[in-house]
Amino acid sequence: MPEKSLLQEIRGRKVLRIAVAFSPPPEEGHPPEFYIDQKSGEPSGVVCEMGKVMARDLGAKPEWVDIPWPEHMQALLSSKVDLLLSYTNTPQRAFKVEFADRLLPSQVVIMVTRDSAIQEKEEVNQPGKRIGIWHGSSITRIAETHFPLATISEYADPPGELEGGRIDACVVDAVTRVFMEKHPGLRLLRDKNGKLVVLAREYGHPAIRPGDQRFLNWINNWLQYHKAQSTIGYWCHTWWQSWMAE
Amino acid sequence: MQRSLLDEIRERGVLRIPVEFNPPPEVNGFPPEFYIDPKTGEPSGLAPIISGIMAKDLGVRLECVDMPWPEHIPTLLAGKVDILPKHVNTPERALTVEFSNGRLMAYRVTALIPADSTITDPKALNEKGKVIAVWHGSSIREIIKREFPLATMKEFQNPSREVDKGRADACLTDSITKIFVEKHPGLKLLRDDVGKLVVFSHEYAQIAIKPGDQRFLNWINNWYQYHQAQGTITDWCETWWESFMADKE
DSSP states (O other): OOOOOHHHHHHHHTEEEEEEOOOOOGGGTOOSSSEEOTTTOSEESHHHHHHHHHHHHTTOEEEEEEOOGGGHHHHHHTTSSSBEEEEEOOTTGGGTSEEOSOOEEEEEEEEEETTOSOOSGGGTSSTTOEEEEETTOTHHHHHHHHOTTSEEEEESOHHHHHHTTSOSEEEEEOOBHHHHHHOTTEEEOBOTTSOBOEEEEEEEEEEEOTTOHHHHHHHHHHHHHHHHTTHHIIIIIIIHHTTBOO | OOOOHHHHHHHHTEEEEEEOOBOOHHHHOOOTTSEEOTTTOSEESHHHHHHHHHHHHHTSEEEEEEOOGGGHHHHHHTTSSSOBSSOBOOTTGGGTSEEOSOOOSEEEEEEEEETTOOOOSGGGGOSTTOEEEEETTOTHHHHHHHHOTTSEEEEESSHHHHHHTTSOSEEEESOOBHHHHHHOTTEEEOBOTTSOBOOOEEEEBOOEEOTTOHHHHHHHHHHHHHHHHHTHHIIIIIIIHHTTBSOOO
């Protein structure tokens, strides 16, 4: 028999512990990943909604473990949570965790100030140009690949740094329409034809601690089922995209 | 490293699958899942055909073990058969078995109602006293609990007959064939007020094995990818299977 899987442990304790980093609601411009719904007072966002579905299918209740984003992987590896529901898959992260199949798509784009002289991507890749990215983000590697000559730094609020004139550009994902409306001094970089410049397309995947193939297989079967049922199509595409500016 | 069933199957020279033989599709409109071909006397239907291709690739012969549908999963877990070739992947079943990645045939869960019924809204079936019939052991039971919590669900070996005989108000089912519809003029598929088929769920059959044998699961996933590239999966699970179906959207 295989070693005991976390799958059995979760079923036994009837609680599924999911890492979240609650942000203000999307009405304030944050991407709708995890937030407290203002009307119901309940956790919502794509991670919470899909987490509720997974917990129900496991016969468990979801427990939201609120942890700053850069600490999510460590919380998983130290067993404080059972999974990261939507964590961007990169080869480097996959040395430490194991990813199930795709869940949530995202596009990595460049943000500059509305009055910036930058019109093309190549203008960002210059010595002395300062680029901001979210702390703990998988985007670091993408920024380094595209802009090897620039200086790249992590911030808790890269758009805030941009508005404050302390950096020249941000490399970000999941930019919402509400955010852009609330920050009229910022714009997303577009090419001469007005097409959005996309540096990379990435996917958030459920991630677990390595070595538990039974749990990983169950999650993959769960993803396949909910793709067929359109649960994922609704929350991770229709609903998620309805917020996005890109 | 734990010994894989993959090696055992190759050594014994036999791939064992559970089947529940029905009459061939021409007789009463059964979906072509498993039946004895009247011309050849050999097992046919999608499960034996797909499993036969797998057996050939394993270099073994196929053995079809006939048993009632509800016994298929327990028989797999008891090690008396090697794979389930046509079970629908559901999160609940995946707690007991492990599904390979590739989709085989699509199942659309629809409702059969009496031909003279005027119902166009499924809400009319979610009432106390209404009886919804379902195949015994079917994954559709969960959909009935979700969609019709006020109605009474009853399991039968032939649930559409219960509607035909007036003993049930509807039958939630899948894989309704054109031949079935022709042979049962007293039944019809539930459609909305503009004639669109009401589909309660989209599901897929995926090959399942006993949990804990990653080597075998990986081989089945590789096998599926190969036959997807070859067009074998599309030929059988889409073109051939769908050619029988009446429940197209």
